[in-house]
Amino acid sequence: MVRKQDTIYAAPLEQMVDFSFDERVVDVFPDMIQRSVPGYATLISNIGILAAKYALDNSRCYDLGCSLGAVTLSMRQRIKKQNCQIIAVDNSPAMIEKAQHILLADKPSDISVQLVCEDIADTLIENASVVVMNFTLQFIPLAQRQALINQIYNGLKPGGILILSEKLAFSDTNINQFHIDAHHDFKRANGYSDMEISQKRTALENVLIPESLEQHQQRLRTAGFAFTEKWYQCFNFVSMVAIK
Numbered sequence: 001m002v003r004k005q006d007t008i009y010a011a012p013l014e015q016m017v018d019f020s021f022d023e024r025v026v027d028v029f030p031d032m033i034q035r036s037v038p039g040y041a042t043l044i045s046n047i048g049i050l051a052a053k054y055a056l057d058n059s060r061c062y063d064l065g066c067s068l069g070a071v072t073l074s075m076r077q078r079i080k081k082q083n084c085q086i087i088a089v090d091n092s093p094a095m096i097e098k099a100q101h102i103l104l105a106d107k108p109s110d111i112s113v114q115l116v117c118e119d120i121a122d123t124l125i126e127n128a129s130v131v132v133m134n135f136t137l138q139f140i141p142l143a144q145r146q147a148l149i150n151q152i153y154n155g156l157k158p159g160g161i162l163i164l165s166e167k168l169a170f171s172d173t174n175i176n177q178f179h180i181d182a183h184h185d186f187k188r189a190n191g192y193s194d195m196e197i198s199q200k201r202t203a204l205e206n207v208l209i210p211e212s213l214e215q216h217q218q219r220l221r222t223a224g225f226a227f228t229e230k231w232y233q234c235f236n237f238v239s240m241v242a243i244k
């Protein structure tokens with residue numbers, strides 16, 4: 001499939017509007033995320049490998065904030081269990097519609113996928129062996145994050161896994177700046193101009209609220225997760241696991 005190039009922030013914008021996962025973003029999303037998140041492809045393939053290790057027969061695997069279903073496809077390819085169903089949720093109708101086409105074009109599989117267009121705050125998590133949020137929690141209002149992690153903990157079976165990837169903020173100003181600069185260098189190396197980087201940063205400011213690793217770990221512990229571990233980091237992008 002030819003990837004349409006992301007040029008959304010290439011020209012100067014007269015009026016800056018908050019970033020949203022609308023049709024324009026959906027249209028260029030594979031290119032945008034690949035060029036914006038260091039290690040995205042590595043994350044996707046290893047989430048499939050982790051999911052296959054923790055998925056159980058007769059259980060559900062959730063992909064919360066699924067976008068075009070990259071995590072879902074990776075899990076579906078790797079999981080070899082009986083009666084294991086994937087529930088992929090996103091509240092962007094444009095994402096879900098395109099994800100449906102991508103899924104139908106994929107190889108047939110024994111693992112069924114249910115695509116749901118709803119707010120993940122309303123998603124009933126039950127009988128789950130695997131829950132993935134790959135760069136989704138950062139878009140949820142801060143005040144709602146603990147309740148969501150609690151819901152996930154309660155819906156997981158004992159031994160079940162939450163895989164949580166996030167853009168981080170660091171409490172030490174120098175460390176924070178080091179990672180922001182390195183991330184911007186990564187974007188520049190992938191062809192984004194200084195104007196694109198700066199305009200997207202402004203558009204994301206009120207929408208993507210990063211927290212520190214310690215804040216995430218504390219929230220996971222408060223929910224009841226006894227085991228948490230960071231398994232991936234490149235610059236200010238990390239992925240954690242929490243096991244019930």
Ligand SMILES: C[S@@+](CC[C@H](N)C(=O)[O-])C[C@H]1O[C@@H](n2cnc3c(N)ncnc32)[C@H](O)[C@@H]1O
Nearest residue numbers: 021065066067070090091092119120134135139
């Ligand atoms: C950065 S993208 C996730 C990328 C995707 N997980 C992947 O690995 O390709 C964030 C997604 O979360 C979705 N999202 C944000 N807030 C949401 C909410 N409250 N409920 C459901 N989906 C949400 C957005 O529509 C968007 O598709």
Ligand SMILES: O=C(O)C(=O)C[C@]1(C(=O)O)C=C[C@@H](O)C=C1
Nearest residue numbers: 032033036037135167200204208
């Ligand atoms: O582009 C950026 O600067 C980002 O922070 C990356 C990020 C993300 O982490 O979700 C932001 C929005 C897009 O969905 C793709 C990637």
